[in-house]
Amino acid sequence: MKLCIIGLGKMGTTLLYGILDNNILEAKDIIGCDPVVDEREHNKDYRGIRTTGSNYRGVEQADNILLAVKPQVLKNVLQGIKPASENKLFISIAAGVSTDRIKENLPESCRVIRVMPNTPALVNQGVSAISPGEKATDDDIEFVKKICNGVGKGVVIEEHLIDAVTGLSGSGPAYIYVIIEALADAGVLNGLSRDLALELAVRTVAGSAEMVLKTGQHPGQLKDMVTSPGGTTINGLQVIEKRGLRGILMEAVSRAVERSRELGEE
Numbered sequence: 001m002k003l004c005i006i007g008l009g010k011m012g013t014t015l016l017y018g019i020l021d022n023n024i025l026e027a028k029d030i031i032g033c034d035p036v037v038d039e040r041e042h043n044k045d046y047r048g049i050r051t052t053g054s055n056y057r058g059v060e061q062a063d064n065i066l067l068a069v070k071p072q073v074l075k076n077v078l079q080g081i082k083p084a085s086e087n088k089l090f091i092s093i094a095a096g097v098s099t100d101r102i103k104e105n106l107p108e109s110c111r112v113i114r115v116m117p118n119t120p121a122l123v124n125q126g127v128s129a130i131s132p133g134e135k136a137t138d139d140d141i142e143f144v145k146k147i148c149n150g151v152g153k154g155v156v157i158e159e160h161l162i163d164a165v166t167g168l169s170g171s172g173p174a175y176i177y178v179i180i181e182a183l184a185d186a187g188v189l190n191g192l193s194r195d196l197a198l199e200l201a202v203r204t205v206a207g208s209a210e211m212v213l214k215t216g217q218h219p220g221q222l223k224d225m226v227t228s229p230g231g232t233t234i235n236g237l238q239v240i241e242k243r244g245l246r247g248i249l250m251e252a253v254s255r256a257v258e259r260s261r262e263l264g265e266e
């Protein structure tokens, strides 16, 4: 067994699907652990991997362990699997929890890599930051990069930056969904049908993001391209600046960064 995924929730299954869809590993090479797999009524699709309700049994059978549980339960999970963990690679996506914290609860021989992905990984448009702990080997980093690049793009960063990444790209999809929803509401307010308003809002956000990626131009330049003298856009922008949308987004990201740090201390 090459990989054990502990926690088959939103992010655990998102990465599982990415790993399988991109042929990084086969279902027979993966075991997933989650208490819910023992429940009769769970309705998740695990795509044919083996599953168990026992983290210990899963870890025993794999060389690489993906930790996809909530930060609040991570310590307990690590303590439960410690005796089966010698010489293994641990990949943790838990917000806020440092590689040092993780190592404290594992045998000396373990290697640890921290990753901060985001949910657009489900459609192969994720962005993931990768912070290798001291003992991680080049092969370990390559393996993790392969997973992250399979579901979007992986970038290697120093660990002291990972809380900032968590607040920006880890949490960021939620902020963009709020913006999309608000734009659609604005369309409805102005007489468009809900379906049309939502389609226009989504495609505007997706297209604008694609423009930044494809042209490499500064967002300010692209904004100026939309903005005719005395026209509609500059009148809209005046409201955005008056109400402080930039400040709101900066504060939101900063609060999320702070919360990530707090989770690491809990």
Ligand SMILES: NC(=O)C1=CN([C@@H]2O[C@H](COP(=O)(O)OP(=O)(O)OC[C@H]3O[C@@H](n4cnc5c(N)ncnc54)[C@H](O)[C@@H]3O)[C@@H](O)[C@H]2O)C=CC1
Pocket (backbone or CB within 6 Å): 006, 007, 008, 009, 010, 011, 012, 033, 034, 035, 036, 055, 068, 069, 070, 071, 073, 077, 093, 094, 095, 116, 117, 118, 119, 170
């Ligand atoms: N949802 C997101 O957008 C992102 C989440 N993360 C991180 O991913 C981790 C998982 O988050 P989500 O998938 O959103 O949460 P989730 O609640 O969807 O999934 C957590 C899973 O862990 C399982 N679980 C609970 N206790 C367990 C235990 N003792 N042993 C094994 N499994 C157990 C739960 O049954 C659940 O299926 C968190 O640490 C979070 O910080 C990181 C980046 C983005």
Ligand SMILES: O=C(O)[C@@H]1CCC=N1
Pocket (backbone or CB within 6 Å): 095, 166, 170, 171
């Ligand atoms: O909200 C959270 O704590 C997780 C980490 C980043 C995105 N979701």
